[in-house]
């Protein structure tokens with residue numbers, strides 16, 4: 001019997017034109033997911049550019065995707081669209097052996113003693129930027145938290161805090177690049193023409209060149225620094241690191257990982273913080289409780305707020321894996337070139353796991369712990385976000401610093417979700433004001 005004689009079993013497909021589906025996936029509204037789930041249940045397919053994307057809302061299927069062999073499912077191939085800015089060696093773009101090699105080189109930068117030093121930088125930078133917030137007028141949390149997240153990431157990743165002018169130049173170049181890649185139109189152009197194509201590379205050049213020049217200069221200087229071994233920044237760690245075969249990282253590899261960390265660690269955290277305040281200011285006595293807790297050593301409520309915010313407004317709505325070898329998930333048979341998408345958005349809204357799921361209720365976390373396959377704003381398996389602890393610490397620290405400065409009130413109606421780059425962001429960036 002030939003392979004084609006037996007039809008493979010696949011989830012039901014949403015029947016709409018490809019253009020309409022791509023638009024509905026990328027406009028941030030997520031109605032297409034709610035409607036498909038209501039109609040088809042926990043698994044369904046969408047017809048997106050370059051193949052069918054299958055979404056999963058059952059935690060068992062999410063587990064099967066996250067624990068599948070790295071040879072069967074690739075995440076790097078799913079992130080191709082980022083290749084122009086991040087480069088070929090970016091952790092986000094690699095798979096299998098090369099991915100594990102780079103990941104092992106990066107992981108020590110985010111653990112234990114290092115994280116403790118990084119949180120000290122977060123505390124200092126948050127205090128400084130929060131002290132400049134306007135007291136009498138409204139402000140946008142995302143603008144503030146972007147400033148904080150950018151300063152933190154530059155200091156922690158590049159270790160440039162002390163060298164003022166260079167730090168400012170790199171900060172400016174990073175801002176420019178991030179504004180540039182935040183444009184939806186450019187993303188669509190990259191997707192259609194190809195992120196590694198000449199025209200797209202040419203289009204990105206003016207935005208990339210200032211950052212690249214600054215980073216390569218910094219890498220060269222730091223290679224010769226006398227205090228390399230005593231430094232805590234990630235750049236210095238990468239310069240000293242070597243893999244199991246004793247192979248050090250090249251300048252291009254280091255550049256690609258630095259840009260990856262700066263981009264991945266900056267916009268995401270700033271958006272998560274904007275949502276946390278957008279939602280919390282609309283909860284009865286929410287910001288009063290955060291304010292009171294922020295005057296003590298206790299951190300429970302701020303942690304619950306961060307967890308709840310990442311549940312109900314998860315920044316990224318799904319993660320993507322490309323099938324490389326035939327694989328069965330949830331009784332369906334997938335083949336190479338299908339894409340599998342654990343749906344963060346839909347699992348986080350399951351009534352059986354989160355009663356009254358649309359209610360923003362930080363206190364629900366007093367009775368339940370975040371489950372690996374039921375709360376996954378940072379993805380999962382061998383691809384789980386390496387900045388997870390870093391980001392949770394930063395959210396907690398920034399929320400507490402803002403709350404210490406006073407009680408916050410919402411400004412205007414609830415903010416709808418809009419798409420910014422690949423994140424789902426509050427339309428006005430989390431607009432709030434202090435209550436005095």
Ligand code: HEM
Pocket residue numbers: 075091092093103260261264265266268269272314315316319320377378379380381382383384385386387388390391
């Ligand atoms: C609230 C903030 C953040 C959110 C919501 C977030 C979310 C994510 C998600 C969903 C993924 C994909 C995981 C998967 O495919 O399973 C990811 C990967 C990644 N994130 Fe984050 N992230 C955040 C902050 C950070 C920070 C602060 C850093 C670094 C300083 C960072 C660095 C990375 C990197 C390097 C990867 C690629 C990991 C790999 O492929 O092995 N992220 N993140």
